[in-house]
Amino acid sequence: PAIEFGLDAPFTVEYHDSLPSTNARARELPTEGATDVAVVADEQTGGRGRLDRGWVSPPGGIWLSVLCRPDLPPAHAPILTLAAAVAATETAREAGVDARIKWPNDLLVPGTDGDQKLAGILTEMEGEADRVSWVVIGIGINVGVEDLPAGATGLLAHTESVDRRRFVQRLLERFDALRTDPERVIGAWREHALTIGQRVRVETPTDEIVGEAVDVEFPGSLVVETDDGPIRVHAGDCEHLRPA
Ligand code: BTN
Structure with missing residues:
Protein backbone atom coordinates (compact mmCIF):
# COMPACT_ATOMS: atom_id res chain seq x y z
CA PRO A 1 0.00 0.00 0.00
CA ALA A 193 -2.59 30.19 17.87
CA LEU A 194 -5.77 32.12 17.33
CA THR A 195 -6.94 31.57 20.90
CA ILE A 196 -4.16 33.31 22.85
CA GLY A 197 -5.17 36.84 23.82
CA GLN A 198 -8.89 36.15 23.29
CA ARG A 199 -11.58 36.39 25.95
CA VAL A 200 -13.06 32.92 26.03
CA ARG A 201 -15.72 30.80 27.64
CA VAL A 202 -14.63 27.18 28.03
CA GLU A 203 -17.16 24.51 28.88
CA THR A 204 -15.92 21.36 30.59
CA PRO A 205 -18.10 18.48 31.80
CA THR A 206 -18.22 20.08 35.27
CA ASP A 207 -17.48 23.75 34.83
CA GLU A 208 -17.65 26.91 32.80
CA ILE A 209 -14.50 29.01 32.80
CA VAL A 210 -14.53 32.58 31.55
CA GLY A 211 -11.50 34.79 31.15
CA GLU A 212 -8.62 35.71 28.89
CA ALA A 213 -6.71 32.83 27.30
CA VAL A 214 -3.13 33.80 28.06
CA ASP A 215 -1.02 30.77 27.21
CA VAL A 216 -0.76 27.10 26.40
CA GLU A 217 1.43 24.88 28.57
CA PHE A 218 2.81 21.37 28.33
CA PRO A 219 1.21 18.93 27.69
CA GLY A 220 -1.49 21.04 26.05
CA SER A 221 -3.39 22.87 28.79
CA LEU A 222 -4.90 26.28 28.18
CA VAL A 223 -4.18 28.89 30.84
CA VAL A 224 -7.21 31.11 31.36
CA GLU A 225 -6.82 34.24 33.48
CA THR A 226 -10.11 34.49 35.37
CA ASP A 227 -11.33 36.97 37.98
CA ASP A 228 -10.19 34.43 40.58
CA GLY A 229 -6.75 33.94 39.07
CA PRO A 230 -5.31 31.58 36.44
CA ILE A 231 -7.03 28.27 35.70
CA ARG A 232 -5.43 25.52 33.63
CA VAL A 233 -7.89 23.61 31.44
CA HIS A 234 -6.89 20.18 30.15
CA ALA A 235 -7.34 19.69 26.42
CA GLY A 236 -9.40 16.53 26.93
CA ASP A 237 -11.86 18.37 29.19
CA CYS A 238 -12.87 20.99 26.63
CA GLU A 239 -16.41 20.49 25.36
CA HIS A 240 -16.77 23.94 23.84
CA LEU A 241 -14.64 27.01 23.54
CA ARG A 242 -16.33 30.21 22.43
CA PRO A 243 -15.39 33.86 22.37
CA ALA A 244 -16.79 35.52 25.51
C1 BTN B 1 -13.33 17.17 15.16
O1 BTN B 1 -14.42 16.88 15.67
O2 BTN B 1 -13.01 18.34 14.94
C2 BTN B 1 -12.34 16.08 14.82
C3 BTN B 1 -12.53 15.55 13.43
C4 BTN B 1 -11.54 14.45 13.07
C5 BTN B 1 -11.79 13.87 11.70
C6 BTN B 1 -10.72 12.91 11.27
S1 BTN B 1 -10.82 12.47 9.55
C7 BTN B 1 -9.63 11.22 9.77
C8 BTN B 1 -9.96 10.54 11.10
N1 BTN B 1 -10.96 9.50 10.93
C9 BTN B 1 -12.11 9.81 11.56
O3 BTN B 1 -13.13 9.10 11.56
N2 BTN B 1 -12.00 10.99 12.17
C10 BTN B 1 -10.68 11.57 11.99
Missing part, protein backbone atom coordinates in the same frame (compact mmCIF):
# COMPACT_ATOMS: atom_id res chain seq x y z
CA ALA A 2 2.91 2.40 0.72
CA ILE A 3 3.98 2.02 -2.92
CA GLU A 4 0.45 2.54 -4.15
CA PHE A 5 0.31 5.94 -2.45
CA GLY A 6 3.80 6.69 -3.72
CA LEU A 7 5.09 8.28 -0.53
CA ASP A 8 8.54 8.28 0.95
CA ALA A 9 7.29 9.10 4.43
CA PRO A 10 8.61 8.32 7.92
CA PHE A 11 5.52 6.16 8.43
CA THR A 12 4.26 3.12 6.59
CA VAL A 13 1.35 4.47 4.58
CA GLU A 14 -1.73 2.34 4.10
CA TYR A 15 -4.01 3.80 1.44
CA HIS A 16 -7.71 3.02 0.90
CA ASP A 17 -10.14 4.44 -1.65
CA SER A 18 -12.91 4.26 0.91
CA LEU A 19 -13.15 3.33 4.58
CA PRO A 20 -15.80 3.84 7.24
CA SER A 21 -13.18 5.72 9.31
CA THR A 22 -9.38 5.84 9.15
CA ASN A 23 -9.32 6.04 12.96
CA ALA A 24 -11.33 2.82 13.21
CA ARG A 25 -8.91 1.11 10.80
CA ALA A 26 -5.83 2.42 12.63
CA ARG A 27 -7.23 1.17 15.94
CA GLU A 28 -7.21 -2.38 14.56
CA LEU A 29 -3.48 -2.24 13.84
CA PRO A 30 -1.96 -2.46 17.36
CA THR A 31 -3.35 -6.00 17.74
CA GLU A 32 -1.51 -6.84 14.52
CA GLY A 33 1.68 -5.59 16.24
CA ALA A 34 2.10 -2.58 13.97
CA THR A 35 3.31 0.90 14.83
CA ASP A 36 4.20 4.09 12.94
CA VAL A 37 1.50 3.51 10.35
CA ALA A 38 -0.49 6.23 8.62
CA VAL A 39 -3.89 5.18 7.29
CA VAL A 40 -5.15 7.38 4.48
CA ALA A 41 -8.51 7.24 2.72
CA ASP A 42 -9.90 9.18 -0.21
CA GLU A 43 -13.36 9.01 1.35
CA GLN A 44 -14.86 8.03 4.71
CA THR A 45 -18.40 6.72 4.94
CA GLY A 46 -18.59 6.95 8.74
CA GLY A 47 -16.06 9.64 9.65
CA ARG A 48 -16.04 10.51 13.34
CA GLY A 49 -15.47 13.79 15.12
CA ARG A 50 -14.96 14.79 18.73
CA LEU A 51 -17.80 14.53 21.26
CA ASP A 52 -19.49 11.69 19.35
CA ARG A 53 -20.21 13.88 16.37
CA GLY A 54 -19.89 12.71 12.78
CA TRP A 55 -17.31 14.11 10.37
CA VAL A 56 -18.38 14.74 6.78
CA SER A 57 -15.66 13.14 4.62
CA PRO A 58 -16.43 13.31 0.88
CA PRO A 59 -14.02 11.92 -1.75
CA GLY A 60 -10.99 14.10 -2.38
CA GLY A 61 -10.36 15.26 1.20
CA ILE A 62 -7.37 14.47 3.37
CA TRP A 63 -8.56 11.83 5.83
CA LEU A 64 -5.63 10.46 7.74
CA SER A 65 -4.90 8.59 10.97
CA VAL A 66 -1.47 8.09 12.46
CA LEU A 67 -0.79 5.18 14.80
CA CYS A 68 2.19 5.42 17.11
CA ARG A 69 3.36 3.86 20.36
CA PRO A 70 5.11 6.66 22.20
CA ASP A 71 7.03 6.17 25.40
CA LEU A 72 4.80 8.56 27.35
CA PRO A 73 2.52 8.51 30.37
CA PRO A 74 -1.13 8.93 29.24
CA ALA A 75 -1.29 12.36 30.91
CA HIS A 76 1.35 13.66 28.49
CA ALA A 77 -0.29 12.26 25.34
CA PRO A 78 -2.13 15.54 24.50
CA ILE A 79 1.23 16.95 23.35
CA LEU A 80 0.99 14.59 20.36
CA THR A 81 -2.37 16.07 19.36
CA LEU A 82 -0.83 19.54 19.54
CA ALA A 83 2.12 18.26 17.47
CA ALA A 84 -0.32 17.05 14.81
CA ALA A 85 -2.14 20.40 14.86
CA VAL A 86 1.16 22.23 14.38
CA ALA A 87 2.23 19.85 11.59
CA ALA A 88 -1.09 20.29 9.76
CA THR A 89 -1.06 24.07 10.24
CA GLU A 90 2.48 24.50 8.96
CA THR A 91 1.76 22.26 5.97
CA ALA A 92 -1.37 24.25 5.12
CA ARG A 93 0.57 27.51 5.50
CA GLU A 94 3.27 26.13 3.21
CA ALA A 95 0.50 25.49 0.66
CA GLY A 96 -0.45 29.18 0.90
CA VAL A 97 -3.45 28.83 3.23
CA ASP A 98 -3.68 31.08 6.30
CA ALA A 99 -4.46 28.32 8.80
CA ARG A 100 -4.45 29.07 12.55
CA ILE A 101 -5.02 26.86 15.56
CA LYS A 102 -8.00 27.14 17.84
CA TRP A 103 -7.29 25.42 21.15
CA PRO A 104 -7.07 22.55 21.57
CA ASN A 105 -6.84 21.29 18.00
CA ASP A 106 -9.11 22.83 15.40
CA LEU A 107 -7.59 24.47 12.35
CA LEU A 108 -9.41 27.62 11.30
CA VAL A 109 -9.02 30.09 8.48
CA PRO A 110 -9.92 33.65 9.50
CA GLY A 111 -12.33 35.37 7.13
CA THR A 112 -14.35 38.52 6.86
CA ASP A 113 -17.51 36.70 7.95
CA GLY A 114 -15.86 34.86 10.81
CA ASP A 115 -13.41 32.00 11.23
CA GLN A 116 -14.12 28.87 9.22
CA LYS A 117 -13.10 25.36 10.16
CA LEU A 118 -10.51 23.82 7.86
CA ALA A 119 -9.55 20.75 9.84
CA GLY A 120 -10.16 18.80 13.01
CA ILE A 121 -8.26 16.21 15.00
CA LEU A 122 -9.59 13.23 16.94
CA THR A 123 -7.09 11.43 19.18
CA GLU A 124 -7.83 8.06 20.70
CA MET A 125 -5.54 6.05 22.93
CA GLU A 126 -5.17 3.07 25.15
CA GLY A 127 -2.72 2.58 27.98
CA GLU A 128 -1.86 1.64 31.51
CA ALA A 129 -1.66 4.15 34.35
CA ASP A 130 1.97 4.99 33.66
CA ARG A 131 2.49 4.29 29.98
CA VAL A 132 0.61 4.74 26.72
CA SER A 133 0.12 1.52 24.79
CA TRP A 134 -0.90 3.15 21.51
CA VAL A 135 -2.22 6.47 20.21
CA VAL A 136 -4.23 7.06 17.05
CA ILE A 137 -4.31 10.65 15.88
CA GLY A 138 -6.98 11.23 13.27
CA ILE A 139 -6.59 14.34 11.15
CA GLY A 140 -9.32 15.48 8.80
CA ILE A 141 -8.51 18.31 6.40
CA ASN A 142 -11.19 19.59 4.05
CA VAL A 143 -9.88 20.07 0.52
CA GLY A 144 -12.87 20.65 -1.79
CA VAL A 145 -15.52 23.13 -0.80
CA GLU A 146 -18.61 21.23 -1.90
CA ASP A 147 -20.69 19.19 0.55
CA LEU A 148 -19.13 20.79 3.61
CA PRO A 149 -21.15 21.61 6.72
CA ALA A 150 -21.93 25.24 7.54
CA GLY A 151 -18.97 27.09 8.98
CA ALA A 152 -16.45 24.82 7.26
CA THR A 153 -13.95 25.62 4.54
CA GLY A 154 -11.50 23.64 2.39
CA LEU A 155 -7.95 24.22 1.16
CA LEU A 156 -9.24 24.86 -2.37
CA ALA A 157 -11.17 27.92 -1.21
CA HIS A 158 -7.80 29.51 -0.42
CA THR A 159 -5.34 28.09 -2.93
CA GLU A 160 -5.55 27.05 -6.57
CA SER A 161 -4.50 23.42 -6.36
CA VAL A 162 -3.48 20.88 -3.75
CA ASP A 163 -1.21 17.88 -4.22
CA ARG A 164 -2.65 15.60 -1.55
CA ARG A 165 0.22 13.07 -1.66
CA ARG A 166 2.75 15.80 -1.10
CA PHE A 167 0.59 17.39 1.58
CA VAL A 168 0.37 14.09 3.49
CA GLN A 169 4.11 13.49 3.09
CA ARG A 170 5.04 16.97 4.40
CA LEU A 171 2.58 16.65 7.26
CA LEU A 172 4.02 13.27 8.29
CA GLU A 173 7.59 14.55 8.05
CA ARG A 174 6.73 17.47 10.30
CA PHE A 175 4.81 15.32 12.76
CA ASP A 176 7.75 12.91 12.92
CA ALA A 177 10.16 15.74 13.77
CA LEU A 178 7.80 17.27 16.35
CA ARG A 179 6.65 14.17 18.21
CA THR A 180 9.86 13.98 20.22
CA ASP A 181 10.27 17.73 20.64
CA PRO A 182 7.60 19.05 23.04
CA GLU A 183 9.30 22.44 23.47
CA ARG A 184 9.16 23.12 19.76
CA VAL A 185 5.54 21.97 19.66
CA ILE A 186 4.50 24.43 22.36
CA GLY A 187 6.55 27.25 20.78
CA ALA A 188 5.14 26.67 17.30
CA TRP A 189 1.64 26.21 18.71
CA ARG A 190 1.82 29.62 20.41
CA GLU A 191 3.03 31.16 17.16
CA HIS A 192 0.05 29.83 15.17
Whole structure:
Protein backbone atom coordinates (compact mmCIF):
# COMPACT_ATOMS: atom_id res chain seq x y z
CA PRO A 1 0.00 0.00 0.00
CA ALA A 2 2.91 2.40 0.72
CA ILE A 3 3.98 2.02 -2.92
CA GLU A 4 0.45 2.54 -4.15
CA PHE A 5 0.31 5.94 -2.45
CA GLY A 6 3.80 6.69 -3.72
CA LEU A 7 5.09 8.28 -0.53
CA ASP A 8 8.54 8.28 0.95
CA ALA A 9 7.29 9.10 4.43
CA PRO A 10 8.61 8.32 7.92
CA PHE A 11 5.52 6.16 8.43
CA THR A 12 4.26 3.12 6.59
CA VAL A 13 1.35 4.47 4.58
CA GLU A 14 -1.73 2.34 4.10
CA TYR A 15 -4.01 3.80 1.44
CA HIS A 16 -7.71 3.02 0.90
CA ASP A 17 -10.14 4.44 -1.65
CA SER A 18 -12.91 4.26 0.91
CA LEU A 19 -13.15 3.33 4.58
CA PRO A 20 -15.80 3.84 7.24
CA SER A 21 -13.18 5.72 9.31
CA THR A 22 -9.38 5.84 9.15
CA ASN A 23 -9.32 6.04 12.96
CA ALA A 24 -11.33 2.82 13.21
CA ARG A 25 -8.91 1.11 10.80
CA ALA A 26 -5.83 2.42 12.63
CA ARG A 27 -7.23 1.17 15.94
CA GLU A 28 -7.21 -2.38 14.56
CA LEU A 29 -3.48 -2.24 13.84
CA PRO A 30 -1.96 -2.46 17.36
CA THR A 31 -3.35 -6.00 17.74
CA GLU A 32 -1.51 -6.84 14.52
CA GLY A 33 1.68 -5.59 16.24
CA ALA A 34 2.10 -2.58 13.97
CA THR A 35 3.31 0.90 14.83
CA ASP A 36 4.20 4.09 12.94
CA VAL A 37 1.50 3.51 10.35
CA ALA A 38 -0.49 6.23 8.62
CA VAL A 39 -3.89 5.18 7.29
CA VAL A 40 -5.15 7.38 4.48
CA ALA A 41 -8.51 7.24 2.72
CA ASP A 42 -9.90 9.18 -0.21
CA GLU A 43 -13.36 9.01 1.35
CA GLN A 44 -14.86 8.03 4.71
CA THR A 45 -18.40 6.72 4.94
CA GLY A 46 -18.59 6.95 8.74
CA GLY A 47 -16.06 9.64 9.65
CA ARG A 48 -16.04 10.51 13.34
CA GLY A 49 -15.47 13.79 15.12
CA ARG A 50 -14.96 14.79 18.73
CA LEU A 51 -17.80 14.53 21.26
CA ASP A 52 -19.49 11.69 19.35
CA ARG A 53 -20.21 13.88 16.37
CA GLY A 54 -19.89 12.71 12.78
CA TRP A 55 -17.31 14.11 10.37
CA VAL A 56 -18.38 14.74 6.78
CA SER A 57 -15.66 13.14 4.62
CA PRO A 58 -16.43 13.31 0.88
CA PRO A 59 -14.02 11.92 -1.75
CA GLY A 60 -10.99 14.10 -2.38
CA GLY A 61 -10.36 15.26 1.20
CA ILE A 62 -7.37 14.47 3.37
CA TRP A 63 -8.56 11.83 5.83
CA LEU A 64 -5.63 10.46 7.74
CA SER A 65 -4.90 8.59 10.97
CA VAL A 66 -1.47 8.09 12.46
CA LEU A 67 -0.79 5.18 14.80
CA CYS A 68 2.19 5.42 17.11
CA ARG A 69 3.36 3.86 20.36
CA PRO A 70 5.11 6.66 22.20
CA ASP A 71 7.03 6.17 25.40
CA LEU A 72 4.80 8.56 27.35
CA PRO A 73 2.52 8.51 30.37
CA PRO A 74 -1.13 8.93 29.24
CA ALA A 75 -1.29 12.36 30.91
CA HIS A 76 1.35 13.66 28.49
CA ALA A 77 -0.29 12.26 25.34
CA PRO A 78 -2.13 15.54 24.50
CA ILE A 79 1.23 16.95 23.35
CA LEU A 80 0.99 14.59 20.36
CA THR A 81 -2.37 16.07 19.36
CA LEU A 82 -0.83 19.54 19.54
CA ALA A 83 2.12 18.26 17.47
CA ALA A 84 -0.32 17.05 14.81
CA ALA A 85 -2.14 20.40 14.86
CA VAL A 86 1.16 22.23 14.38
CA ALA A 87 2.23 19.85 11.59
CA ALA A 88 -1.09 20.29 9.76
CA THR A 89 -1.06 24.07 10.24
CA GLU A 90 2.48 24.50 8.96
CA THR A 91 1.76 22.26 5.97
CA ALA A 92 -1.37 24.25 5.12
CA ARG A 93 0.57 27.51 5.50
CA GLU A 94 3.27 26.13 3.21
CA ALA A 95 0.50 25.49 0.66
CA GLY A 96 -0.45 29.18 0.90
CA VAL A 97 -3.45 28.83 3.23
CA ASP A 98 -3.68 31.08 6.30
CA ALA A 99 -4.46 28.32 8.80
CA ARG A 100 -4.45 29.07 12.55
CA ILE A 101 -5.02 26.86 15.56
CA LYS A 102 -8.00 27.14 17.84
CA TRP A 103 -7.29 25.42 21.15
CA PRO A 104 -7.07 22.55 21.57
CA ASN A 105 -6.84 21.29 18.00
CA ASP A 106 -9.11 22.83 15.40
CA LEU A 107 -7.59 24.47 12.35
CA LEU A 108 -9.41 27.62 11.30
CA VAL A 109 -9.02 30.09 8.48
CA PRO A 110 -9.92 33.65 9.50
CA GLY A 111 -12.33 35.37 7.13
CA THR A 112 -14.35 38.52 6.86
CA ASP A 113 -17.51 36.70 7.95
CA GLY A 114 -15.86 34.86 10.81
CA ASP A 115 -13.41 32.00 11.23
CA GLN A 116 -14.12 28.87 9.22
CA LYS A 117 -13.10 25.36 10.16
CA LEU A 118 -10.51 23.82 7.86
CA ALA A 119 -9.55 20.75 9.84
CA GLY A 120 -10.16 18.80 13.01
CA ILE A 121 -8.26 16.21 15.00
CA LEU A 122 -9.59 13.23 16.94
CA THR A 123 -7.09 11.43 19.18
CA GLU A 124 -7.83 8.06 20.70
CA MET A 125 -5.54 6.05 22.93
CA GLU A 126 -5.17 3.07 25.15
CA GLY A 127 -2.72 2.58 27.98
CA GLU A 128 -1.86 1.64 31.51
CA ALA A 129 -1.66 4.15 34.35
CA ASP A 130 1.97 4.99 33.66
CA ARG A 131 2.49 4.29 29.98
CA VAL A 132 0.61 4.74 26.72
CA SER A 133 0.12 1.52 24.79
CA TRP A 134 -0.90 3.15 21.51
CA VAL A 135 -2.22 6.47 20.21
CA VAL A 136 -4.23 7.06 17.05
CA ILE A 137 -4.31 10.65 15.88
CA GLY A 138 -6.98 11.23 13.27
CA ILE A 139 -6.59 14.34 11.15
CA GLY A 140 -9.32 15.48 8.80
CA ILE A 141 -8.51 18.31 6.40
CA ASN A 142 -11.19 19.59 4.05
CA VAL A 143 -9.88 20.07 0.52
CA GLY A 144 -12.87 20.65 -1.79
CA VAL A 145 -15.52 23.13 -0.80
CA GLU A 146 -18.61 21.23 -1.90
CA ASP A 147 -20.69 19.19 0.55
CA LEU A 148 -19.13 20.79 3.61
CA PRO A 149 -21.15 21.61 6.72
CA ALA A 150 -21.93 25.24 7.54
CA GLY A 151 -18.97 27.09 8.98
CA ALA A 152 -16.45 24.82 7.26
CA THR A 153 -13.95 25.62 4.54
CA GLY A 154 -11.50 23.64 2.39
CA LEU A 155 -7.95 24.22 1.16
CA LEU A 156 -9.24 24.86 -2.37
CA ALA A 157 -11.17 27.92 -1.21
CA HIS A 158 -7.80 29.51 -0.42
CA THR A 159 -5.34 28.09 -2.93
CA GLU A 160 -5.55 27.05 -6.57
CA SER A 161 -4.50 23.42 -6.36
CA VAL A 162 -3.48 20.88 -3.75
CA ASP A 163 -1.21 17.88 -4.22
CA ARG A 164 -2.65 15.60 -1.55
CA ARG A 165 0.22 13.07 -1.66
CA ARG A 166 2.75 15.80 -1.10
CA PHE A 167 0.59 17.39 1.58
CA VAL A 168 0.37 14.09 3.49
CA GLN A 169 4.11 13.49 3.09
CA ARG A 170 5.04 16.97 4.40
CA LEU A 171 2.58 16.65 7.26
CA LEU A 172 4.02 13.27 8.29
CA GLU A 173 7.59 14.55 8.05
CA ARG A 174 6.73 17.47 10.30
CA PHE A 175 4.81 15.32 12.76
CA ASP A 176 7.75 12.91 12.92
CA ALA A 177 10.16 15.74 13.77
CA LEU A 178 7.80 17.27 16.35
CA ARG A 179 6.65 14.17 18.21
CA THR A 180 9.86 13.98 20.22
CA ASP A 181 10.27 17.73 20.64
CA PRO A 182 7.60 19.05 23.04
CA GLU A 183 9.30 22.44 23.47
CA ARG A 184 9.16 23.12 19.76
CA VAL A 185 5.54 21.97 19.66
CA ILE A 186 4.50 24.43 22.36
CA GLY A 187 6.55 27.25 20.78
CA ALA A 188 5.14 26.67 17.30
CA TRP A 189 1.64 26.21 18.71
CA ARG A 190 1.82 29.62 20.41
CA GLU A 191 3.03 31.16 17.16
CA HIS A 192 0.05 29.83 15.17
CA ALA A 193 -2.59 30.19 17.87
CA LEU A 194 -5.77 32.12 17.33
CA THR A 195 -6.94 31.57 20.90
CA ILE A 196 -4.16 33.31 22.85
CA GLY A 197 -5.17 36.84 23.82
CA GLN A 198 -8.89 36.15 23.29
CA ARG A 199 -11.58 36.39 25.95
CA VAL A 200 -13.06 32.92 26.03
CA ARG A 201 -15.72 30.80 27.64
CA VAL A 202 -14.63 27.18 28.03
CA GLU A 203 -17.16 24.51 28.88
CA THR A 204 -15.92 21.36 30.59
CA PRO A 205 -18.10 18.48 31.80
CA THR A 206 -18.22 20.08 35.27
CA ASP A 207 -17.48 23.75 34.83
CA GLU A 208 -17.65 26.91 32.80
CA ILE A 209 -14.50 29.01 32.80
CA VAL A 210 -14.53 32.58 31.55
CA GLY A 211 -11.50 34.79 31.15
CA GLU A 212 -8.62 35.71 28.89
CA ALA A 213 -6.71 32.83 27.30
CA VAL A 214 -3.13 33.80 28.06
CA ASP A 215 -1.02 30.77 27.21
CA VAL A 216 -0.76 27.10 26.40
CA GLU A 217 1.43 24.88 28.57
CA PHE A 218 2.81 21.37 28.33
CA PRO A 219 1.21 18.93 27.69
CA GLY A 220 -1.49 21.04 26.05
CA SER A 221 -3.39 22.87 28.79
CA LEU A 222 -4.90 26.28 28.18
CA VAL A 223 -4.18 28.89 30.84
CA VAL A 224 -7.21 31.11 31.36
CA GLU A 225 -6.82 34.24 33.48
CA THR A 226 -10.11 34.49 35.37
CA ASP A 227 -11.33 36.97 37.98
CA ASP A 228 -10.19 34.43 40.58
CA GLY A 229 -6.75 33.94 39.07
CA PRO A 230 -5.31 31.58 36.44
CA ILE A 231 -7.03 28.27 35.70
CA ARG A 232 -5.43 25.52 33.63
CA VAL A 233 -7.89 23.61 31.44
CA HIS A 234 -6.89 20.18 30.15
CA ALA A 235 -7.34 19.69 26.42
CA GLY A 236 -9.40 16.53 26.93
CA ASP A 237 -11.86 18.37 29.19
CA CYS A 238 -12.87 20.99 26.63
CA GLU A 239 -16.41 20.49 25.36
CA HIS A 240 -16.77 23.94 23.84
CA LEU A 241 -14.64 27.01 23.54
CA ARG A 242 -16.33 30.21 22.43
CA PRO A 243 -15.39 33.86 22.37
CA ALA A 244 -16.79 35.52 25.51
C1 BTN B 1 -13.33 17.17 15.16
O1 BTN B 1 -14.42 16.88 15.67
O2 BTN B 1 -13.01 18.34 14.94
C2 BTN B 1 -12.34 16.08 14.82
C3 BTN B 1 -12.53 15.55 13.43
C4 BTN B 1 -11.54 14.45 13.07
C5 BTN B 1 -11.79 13.87 11.70
C6 BTN B 1 -10.72 12.91 11.27
S1 BTN B 1 -10.82 12.47 9.55
C7 BTN B 1 -9.63 11.22 9.77
C8 BTN B 1 -9.96 10.54 11.10
N1 BTN B 1 -10.96 9.50 10.93
C9 BTN B 1 -12.11 9.81 11.56
O3 BTN B 1 -13.13 9.10 11.56
N2 BTN B 1 -12.00 10.99 12.17
C10 BTN B 1 -10.68 11.57 11.99
